[in-house]
Amino acid sequence: MATFMPTILQLTDLHLMADPLVELKGARTRDIVKRVFEYVRQEINRRRWRFDQIVITGDLAHDELRETYLVLRELLGELNDSCLLLPGNHDDRGFMREVFPEQFTADDDFLNFSVEVGGWRLIGLDSHVKGEVPGELGARQLDWISRELASHADQPTVLFIHHPPFAVGSDWVDAIGLQDADALMSCLAASSQVKAICAGHVHQAFETEANGVRMMTTPSSSLQFTPQADQLCLDAVPPGFRVLQLGDDFQSEVVRLPE
Numbered sequence: 660m661a662t663f664m665p666t667i668l669q670l671t672d673l674h675l676m677a678d679p680l681v682e683l684k685g686a687r688t689r690d691i692v693k694r695v696f697e698y699v700r701q702e703i704n705r706r707r708w709r710f711d712q713i714v715i716t717g718d719l720a721h722d723e724l725r726e727t728y729l730v731l732r733e734l735l736g737e738l739n740d741s742c743l744l745l746p747g748n749h750d751d752r753g754f755m756r757e758v759f760p761e762q763f764t765a766d767d768d769f770l771n772f773s774v775e776v777g778g779w780r781l782i783g784l785d786s787h788v789k790g791e792v793p794g795e796l797g798a799r800q801l802d803w804i805s806r807e808l809a810s811h812a813d814q815p816t817v818l819f820i821h822h823p824p825f826a827v828g829s830d831w832v833d834a835i836g837l838q839d840a841d842a843l844m845s846c847l848a849a850s851s852q853v854k855a856i857c858a859g860h861v862h863q864a865f866e867t868e869a870n871g872v873r874m875m876t877t878p879s880s881s882l883q884f885t886p887q888a889d890q891l892c893l894d895a896v897p898p899g900f901r902v903l904q905l906g907d908d909f910q911s912e913v914v915r916l917p918e
């Protein structure tokens with residue numbers, strides 16, 4: 660039995676705006692994200708989570724402005740101390756480096772991470788491609804992942820990434836996922852310690868499994884897309900996030916805000 664079970668929260672796709680009044684598809688994303696962060700704080704207290712890490716898997720800023728990352732930093736408040744950030748297609752690596760200097764050094768090519776929490780390894784992959792909606796890791800980062808996995812082969816591992824390296828059953832979003840997903844999956848084939856992949860980008864909850872790896876996407880902390888749709892169609896379900904409990908097994912739960 661593990662003596663302590665790390666709790667990790669995955670939030671994703673905030674799509675924040677520098678101007679609080681600007682709407683995205685009829686909604687003020689800043690107001691929604693504020694409510695989600697407040698709910699996270701309440702749940703941390705109510706459920707008495709021994710809470711270890713928040714991972715936000717990209718699309719932090721919709722408008723890609725420096726000021727928007729300052730807004731994110733302010734909204735996170737004390738949560739920032741436990742936060743790991745990844746870029747999505749909408750993000751700007753330069754602004755992320757500037758506003759969160761404790762997380763990224765100026766000469767990092769990729770904004771990825773590899774940390775150990777309670778015997779588990781969390782690896783974040785940067786799938787951002789400047790000016791493009793689909794994502795890609797590229798040969799250098801794939802090489803980094805292989806080396807990271809080889810040097811921590813004894814630690815059960817969860818991967819975090821913005822673009823899902825698997826299909827979720829909606830042609831329009833599957834076309835804009837991770838373009839070198841097959842190369843990533845080949846890297847993982849030699850690493851049985853990878854238990855799960857947690858992605859964002861598709862603004863919906865989805866889960867599947869392949870070769871013993873659980874693969875999931877997480878609802879957006881702002882707007883939701885309708886699952887299995889053949890075009891972008893907003894879903895009326897509330898925003899949410901994912902809670903991972905990493906003990907002897909990988910456990911995961913999608914939490915949505917009350918209606």
Ligand SMILES: [Fe+2]
Binds near residue numbers: 672674718862
């Ligand atoms: Fe997004």
